[in-house]
Every structure is written in structure tokens, then in C-alpha cells.
Amino acid sequence: xxFELIPVIEFLKQLNQxxxxxxxxxxxxxxxxxxxxxxxTRVLTYRxxxxxxxxxxxxxxxxxTFTNKAAREMKERVMNLVGDQQGRNVWMGTFHSVFARILRxxxxxxxxxxxxxxxxxxxxxxxxxNIIKEKDLDNKAYSPSYVAHRISMAKSxxxxxxxxxxxxxxxxxxxxxxxxxxxxxxxxxxxxxxxxDAMDFDDLLFNTYVLFRDFPKVLYKYQQKFxxxxxxxxxxTNHAQYLILNKLAALNExxxxxxxxxxxxxxxxxxxxxxxxxxxHDYPDFKLFKLxxxxxxxxxxxxxxxxxxxxxxxxxxxTVWTDNDEGNLIGYIKATSDNEEGAMVANSIFETKMxxxxxxxxxxxxxxxxxxxxxxxxxxxxxxxxxRIFSGLSxxxxxxxxxxxxxxxxTINHNDEDALLRTINMPARGIGKTTMEKVVIAADAYxxxxxxxxxxxIRFHVKINSGTAAKLEAxxxxxxxxxxxxxxxxAFEVAQHIATSSGLLRLYREEDTPExxxxxxxxxELLNAIKEFVVKGAEQNEGDMEYQGSLDEFxxxxxxxxxxxxxxxxxxxxxLMSIHAAKGLEFPHVFIVGLEENLFPSIQSISTRTELExxxxxFYVALTRAQEKxxxxxxxxRYRWGQFTITEPSRFLEExxxxxxxxxxxxxxxxxxxxxxxxxxxxxxxFKPIEYxxxxxxxxxxxxxxVPSDTAALQTGMRVEHPKxxxxxxxxxxxxxxxxxxxxxxxxxxxxxxxxxxxxxRILS
DNA sequence: TCCGATCTATTTTTT
DNA sequence: ATAGATCGGA
Numbered sequence: 001x002x003f004e005l006i007p008v009i010e011f012l013k014q015l016n017q018x019x020x021x022x023x024x025x026x027x028x029x030x031x032x033x034x035x036x037x038x039x040x041t042r043v044l045t046y047r048x049x050x051x052x053x054x055x056x057x058x059x060x061x062x063x064x065t066f067t068n069k070a071a072r073e074m075k076e077r078v079m080n081l082v083g084d085q086q087g088r089n090v091w092m093g094t095f096h097s098v099f100a101r102i103l104r105x106x107x108x109x110x111x112x113x114x115x116x117x118x119x120x121x122x123x124x125x126x127x128x129x130n131i132i133k134e135k136d137l138d139n140k141a142y143s144p145s146y147v148a149h150r151i152s153m154a155k156s157x158x159x160x161x162x163x164x165x166x167x168x169x170x171x172x173x174x175x176x177x178x179x180x181x182x183x184x185x186x187x188x189x190x191x192x193x194x195x196x197d198a199m200d201f202d203d204l205l206f207n208t209y210v211l212f213r214d215f216p217k218v219l220y221k222y223q224q225k226f227x228x229x230x231x232x233x234x235x236x237t238n239h240a241q242y243l244i245l246n247k248l249a250a251l252n253e254x255x256x257x258x259x260x261x262x263x264x265x266x267x268x269x270x271x272x273x274x275x276x277x278x279x280x281h282d283y284p285d286f287k288l289f290k291l292x293x294x295x296x297x298x299x300x301x302x303x304x305x306x307x308x309x310x311x312x313x314x315x316x317x318x319t320v321w322t323d324n325d326e327g328n329l330i331g332y333i334k335a336t337s338d339n340e341e342g343a344m345v346a347n348s349i350f351e352t353k354m355x356x357x358x359x360x361x362x363x364x365x366x367x368x369x370x371x372x373x374x375x376x377x378x379x380x381x382x383x384x385x386x387x388r389i390f391s392g393l394s395x396x397x398x399x400x401x402x403x404x405x406x407x408x409x410x411t412i413n414h415n416d417e418d419a420l421l422r423t424i425n426m427p428a429r430g431i432g433k434t435t436m437e438k439v440v441i442a443a444d445a446y447x448x449x450x451x452x453x454x455x456x457x458i459r460f461h462v463k464i465n466s467g468t469a470a471k472l473e474a475x476x477x478x479x480x481x482x483x484x485x486x487x488x489x490x491a492f493e494v495a496q497h498i499a500t501s502s503g504l505l506r507l508y509r510e511e512d513t514p515e516x517x518x519x520x521x522x523x524x525e526l527l528n529a530i531k532e533f534v535v536k537g538a539e540q541n542e543g544d545m546e547y548q549g550s551l552d553e554f555x556x557x558x559x560x561x562x563x564x565x566x567x568x569x570x571x572x573x574x575x576l577m578s579i580h581a582a583k584g585l586e587f588p589h590v591f592i593v594g595l596e597e598n599l600f601p602s603i604q605s606i607s608t609r610t611e612l613e614x615x616x617x618x619f620y621v622a623l624t625r626a627q628e629k630x631x632x633x634x635x636x637x638r639y640r641w642g643q644f645t646i647t648e649p650s651r652f653l654e655e656x657x658x659x660x661x662x663x664x665x666x667x668x669x670x671x672x673x674x675x676x677x678x679x680x681x682x683x684x685x686x687f688k689p690i691e692y693x694x695x696x697x698x699x700x701x702x703x704x705x706x707v708p709s710d711t712a713a714l715q716t717g718m719r720v721e722h723p724k725x726x727x728x729x730x731x732x733x734x735x736x737x738x739x740x741x742x743x744x745x746x747x748x749x750x751x752x753x754x755x756x757x758x759x760x761x762r763i764l765s
Numbered sequence: 766t767c768c769g770a771t772c773t774a775t776t777t778t779t780t
Numbered sequence: 781a782t783a784g785a786t787c788g789g790a
Contacts, residue, residue, distance in 0.1 A: 066779085066780075067779085067780080068780090094780065095780075096780050097780090120780085121779080121780085143774090145775095201779090201780050202780090204780085205780095265778075266778080266779075268777080268778065268779095269778080269779070269780085368777070368778075369776060369777055369778075370776080370777085370778085371775090371776055371777090372776095399783090399784095428766085428767075430766065430767090431766095432766050432767085433766085434766080435766095559780095560780065562779080562780080578777085578778060578779090579778080580777085580778045580779065581778085581779080599777095600777095602776095602777055602778080603777090604776095604777065605777080605778095614778095618778080639781090640776075641774090641775065641776065641781090642775095642781060642782090
């Protein structure tokens with residue numbers, strides 16, 4: 001017996017009948033349709049524990065999730081159930097990270113080295129942008145994001161560049177969209193990735209599929225290895241993922257998928273709800289389990305969510321119910337502006353926290369778009385409420401981080417084109433645009449990587465003068481010297497060496513501006529993370545001779561990391577995140593902000609029913625994150641892309657039963673307990689944002705009572721104050737009308753050029 | 766090639 | 781509002 005069976009039996013008692021049945025259904029295919037909050041993660045983790053308890057070797061279990069966070073959480077929970085030793089050996093990870101790992105081992109069958117680079121969407125967009133430029137295409141018709149999306153859709157449907165170029169449907173669609181050359185961009189893009197020994201996110205799936213399709217022996221090896229396959233969030237799988245799972249499970253058919261069609265929110269990137277329906281065709285003997293009891297939320301929340309989702313036509317019937325208390329009414333906040341919305345949300349958090357003595361982690365603010373975090377952040381900061389933003393990629397997509405990572409990538413994989421282009425003149429080394437253009441053209445002509453041309457420019461007939469040649473050689477020599485270090489030292493030492501010798505750190509140090517300082521800090525933070533990786537890895541792998549703590553190990557899936565994966569010592573913070581990022585999480589108190597037409601539902605998604613239904617599922621996901629209380633909020637006006645916009649309340653607000661919502665009232669901060677209810681029309685004059693802002697603030701900082709002046713008469717020499725930059729002196733005023741702007745010298749910050757249309761300035765003298 | 770000034774796209778969601 | 785790309789002059 002691998003470990004004590006007793007605890008598992010004990011744990012099994014905690015399950016309800018359906019959960020229990022799903023957990024102990026050991027062999028054969030199974031689908032678990034799990035309503036929100038019905039304990040699906042629990043079923044998955046217990047199932048893994050149950051398999052282990054029944055003598056299944058941990059090496060034979062594969063468990064796939066969509067986010068690293070979900071994978072990590074599951075791993076922790078499993079380790080708690082069955083002990084670290086067993087738990088660690090189960091393959092648990094995201095589709096992308098697991099397949100990336102398989103491709104490191106097997107990629108040679110497809111002509112990839114094991115140190116291939118993973119391009120994140122930023123990198124691939126850069127590459128696409130370059131190709132568009134090289135082909136001299138109109139970058140209005142061919143916007144990189146559009147092309148990237150198009151290629152991504154093709155890849156997730158397993159359509160290669162060659163197949164794309166021969167597919168009449170796709171071609172005519174592109175023709176009528178007046179973008180007939182997408183096929184050429186796709187072809188070039190694929191070639192360039194291959195030449196750079198790089199894969200983008202979609203390639204990780206695409207190539208895994210090709211590997212399994214074309215190399216039956218390899219497929220057989222993994223079928224043997226993964227005798228039990230578990231999949232979380234099955235409703236979000238795309239076609240490529242579906243077929244890979246199909247192949248993997250074909251031998252043993254021990255596949256257990258868990259999902260909820262009502263929570264499918266990734267159709268926009270190719271997820272296919274139909275995969276749930278296909279399941280019964282592929283595995284006719286499958287067992288279906290439905291988890292309908294919600295353990296997470298109050299009756300009112302469950303009922304509101306059910307009512308909302310009932311408006312969707314496309315759904316699998318199920319009845320989510322709960323035994324929990326009736327609970328609070330759903331809160332409602334109506335603000336005049338986005339800033340006021342932030343202040344009211346922050347204030348409500350502050351009050352609830354004080355009244356009920358709750359920690360910050362009890363609260364989450366969810367929004368449709370990441371850009372909405374700003375006003376919330378500002379408001380929380382004013383009230384000294386600590387918060388953490390879980391926004392996609394912000395840390396890893398910072399320029400300085402990308403730069404350092406690019407040096408490391410280039411050191412590991414010299415063929416990495418994006419890394420080379422990014423680093424070669426950063427800091428400036430006198431290798432400019434002209435030279436690199438010649439190199440790119442030569443690389444293209446001889447079908448080799450940029451690195452090869454760089455090393456022996458003469459061989460590829462690049463016409464450059466000796467000075468430039470020397471510069472290129474110096475750069476190549478430097479990268480080669482880094483590569484030598486790589487073999488000798490641990491990850492931290494090499495990374496630090498690279499940061500210093502490349503001149504990157506010096507460059508930012510010399511900047512001596514607040515931005516420069518924060519860049520240096522970010523680089524140091526990355527170096528710390530690498531250090532931690534070395535230390536932690538060494539501890540965990542004690543006695544494991546395989547583990548070197550080397551930099552390539554660190555880099556292996558750094559491209560797959562997001563901000564949410566950084567650890568944070570101080571955990572007690574309010575969470576700010578997009579609804580997409582909140583999937584799978586729960587919080588006692590949830591604020592859903594920006595419930596306005598054209599924002600949520602998004603303006604891009606209101607034209608078709610299916611898109612609108614996806615937005616509604618998103619709203620459903622948001623509502624069902626809450627355990628105790630949901631508060632909905634919207635603002636009557638909002639700045640969007642620098643424009644002041646008047647907004648309409650979201651249609652979703654009307655889809656909730658009025659009886660469940662706290663009477664629409666203006667949250668008067670001065671009279672927080674007031675029964676006063678406000679009309680739903682215009683706010684009365686007492687509720688100017690400024691007055692309000694003054695009332696909420698507690699700390700007595702400058703920003704609180706900030707009243708911007710009319711800057712029409714602003715003149716050179718005037719002393720002004722800015723809420724963020726502090727006091728300063730106007731150096732110059734230029735431009736006319738809406739483009740009028742001022743250059744202001746702020747003490748301790750330096751010159752800032754501000755558009756008066758936007759800048760909030762107070763004239764002091 | 767470098768530097769500063771000017772223009773522009775960005776905002777949907779993520780691995 | 782802002783970062784990044786682009787342009788033009790030195």
C-alpha cells in the first residue's frame with residue numbers, strides 16, 4: 001500500500017453522493033458536469049487521491065488545467081491528501097506547460113531542439129509586425145493583432161500554413177475582408193518561427209498534435225504513461241486540445257473530464273463547447289455525473305445567477321441549488337463617474353471590513369477589462385487598503401523584464417530571432433536599423449537564422465563596413481561568452497552576469513529618473529525570483545542528480561507564467577482581476593464593476609447572439625465567485641481611451657430579480673446607514689465627485705481635495721500643482737485648442753509634457 | 766547612427 | 781494617458 005488508506009476513506013465521507021460516485025468511478029470514461037461552486041476541484045483532487053490509494057502509480061496520472069494557479073492549487077491539495085512524495089510525481093499542469101515539456105523531450109522528431117524558445121503573444125505579435133513591414137503591406141488593413149488572431153484561430157483548428165494557403169473557404173473569407181495576403185504572412189511567420197527554433201502558444205498544442213499523429217511510437221509511449229487522464233474546465237478546450245486528448249486516451253479510455261457549459265468563456269479564442277457534446281459520441285460507454293448542489297454561495301446569489309443564465313438559449317439543462325442560508329441582498333452601487341465608482345467600491349470595502357472585522361483577502365473586485373483597474377486602485381490606495389492586481393502579464397511584459405529575458409533567451413537559443421532583434425541595440429551599440437535590415441534580408445535569402453548571418457556576414461554577402469562588422473562580432477562574442485557561463489554556473493549567477501555585462505542594468509541606472517529606478521528594481525526582482533528558483537529547486541530536488549538549477553531550466557516555462565504566478569509574501573490583500581482571471585476562484589465579498597452597455601457586455605460582442613451569450617456566461621461566472629455577498633456597480637460616465645463617455649446601465653442588471661437587489665440607492669458616504677433612497681435619474685447636486693472624494697478620504701493626503709483649475713489661461717512661469725507629480729513650474733505652453741499642452745518642471749521628477757485637455761492641474765500662482 | 770519631437774494605436778477577455 | 785513607433789534634422 002503506497003500510503004495509509006484510512007485518511008482517504010475518511011475524506012470520502014465528506015462527499016455527497018454524486019461527488020462520491022464521480023470520485024470512485026475508477027476505470028473508463030467519465031464526464032462530470034459541475035455547476036458553479038459544486039465542488040468540482042474537490043472531485044478532481046479526491047479522484048487523484050483515490051486512484052493513488054488504489055495502487056495506481058503516480059507516474060501514470062495526468063491532470064490538466066487551464067491556469068498555472070489552478071494546477072498549483074490542485075497539486076497542493078493532492079499533496080495534502082496523499083503526501084508530498086506521491087503527489088509530486090503526478091503530472092499536473094496546464095495544457096501548455098505539460099505539452100511544452102513533452103515537446104522538450106520529443107521535439108527532435110519534428111526538427112526542434114530541446115532548448116526551443118516559447119514565444120508569448122507579445123513576441124509573436126512583434127514577429128508578425130516585422131513580417132508585415134518587410135512585405136510592405138498596409139498596416140491598417142493588416143493590423144498585427146488581427147493577423148495574429150487569424151493565425152491563432154487557424155492553428156487552434158490544426159490548419160497549418162500550407163493548408164491555409166490551399167483552403168478555398170479561408171482564402172475567400174480573407175479576400176472579401178480585403179486581406180488576401182494573410183496566407184503569405186502565415187507562411188512566412190511559420191518559417192521564421194521554425195528558423196528561430198521557436199514555438200508560439202498555439203504551436204505547443206499544434207506540434208503536440210502533429211507529434212502524436214505522425215509518430216505512433218511516441219504516442220504509444222505517452223498512452224502507456226498516462227493511463228489516467230483528468231481534465232479540468234473541459235468546456236474551454238479547443239479543437240487541438242480535444243484531438244490531443246482523444247489520442248492520448250484512445251488506448252485506456254480512462255479519461256475523466258470536468259466542466260460546466262455555463263462557464264464557457266473562451267470561445268473567443270477557439271474554445272468549443274461542442275467538445276462536451278462530442279464526448280458522448282467518442283466514448284459511448286461514458287458515465288455522466290451531474291453536480292448540482294452549490295456549496296459556495298447563498299441562496300440569493302445562486303438564484304440571481306440562475307435567473308441570469310436562464311436567458312441563454314445554448315445550454316445543457318441543470319438545476320443548481322443550495323442548502324446555504326438566504327444571505328444578503330445583492331448590493332447595488334450607481335456612481336456618476338468611473339472615479340466615483342472606484343471611491344464608492346473602496347469605501348464599501350472599508351466599511352464592511354470594519355463592521356465585520358474581515359481581512360482584505362475576503363474581497364475581490366472583478367471587471368470586464370483590465371483597464372478598469374486604475375480607478376479602483378487609486379481609490380483603494382487613498383484608503384490605505386492593500387490590494388493586488390492579477391492582470392494577465394504585466395510583470396513579465398514590462399520592457400526591462402522582456403529585455404533581460406531576451407538576452408537570456410538568446411544565450412540559450414542563439415537562433416531566437418525576436419530575442420536577437422530586441423537585444424542587439426539595447427543598450428545602443430551602434431548597430432542600427434540599416435544594418436539589421438541587411439541582415440534580415442540576407443537571412444531570408446539564404447534561409448538561415450539571423451544569428452548565422454551575424455556570425456559570418458561575409459559568407460552571406462552582407463555589405464557592411466569594417467566598423468559595423470566589428471560591432472556585430474563583439475555582440476556575438478558577448479553572447480557566446482554568456483553561453484559558456486551557462487554551463488558552469490547556476491541560474492542566478494549567470495543571469496546576474498548577463499544583466500551586468502550586457503550593459504542593461506547600467507543603462508537603466510544611468511537614467512536616474514523614477515522610471516529608471518523602477519526598472520532597475522524590476523530587474524532585481526526578476527533576479528531574486530531566479531535566485532529563489534535555484535534555492536527552492538535545490539531543496540525540493542535534494543538528492544536528485546538531474547536538477548542543476550541552471551538558467552535554461554528556469555527559462556523553460558517562464559513564457560507561460562503570468563503575474564498571477566508571482567508569489568507575494570503579504571497575502572492579505574484585496575484582489576483585483578478580470579472576470580476571466582477569476583474563474584475557479586471564490587471570495588466572500590465580490591464587487592462586479594462597470595456594468596454598462598458596451599463595456600459589459602463588450603461592444604464587440606453585442607452583435608450576435610452567441611457572442612452575447614458568452615458575455616452573459618461571463619457575468620454568471622462573476623456572480624458565482626461570491627460566497628456571502630455580491631455588489632454590482634456601474635458609473636454614468638467613464639473615460640475610455642482618453643475620451644469622456646456617457647454610459648447606459650448594462651442589460652444584465654435588468655436580468656436579476658429586483659427582489660434580490662438592495663434598493664437602488666445612492667451610497668451617501670456621509671450617511672452610510674441612511675435609509676435615503678435616491679432616484680435612478682441624475683444625481684442631485686450634492687453628489688459632485690469632488691465633494692464626494694473629499695469626504696471619503698481619511699489619510700489627509702494632497703490628492704484628496706484636489707480641485708483642478710481651468711487651464712485656459714495657463715502661462716509660462718506659473719506655479720502649478722499636479723495630483724501625481726506634485727508642485728512644478730510651467731516651462732512652456734504650446735499648441736492650440738484640444739492639442740494645447742504645457743511643459744512643466746516638477747521638483748524631483750523633471751520635465752513633463754502634459755496635454756491640458758487631460759491633465760488635472762491646479763494653478764498656484 | 767543618434768536624438769528629440771511628433772504621431773499613433775491602444776482597450777476584451779489568456780495560455 | 782501613455783508607450784511605442786516613426787519621422788526629420790544633426
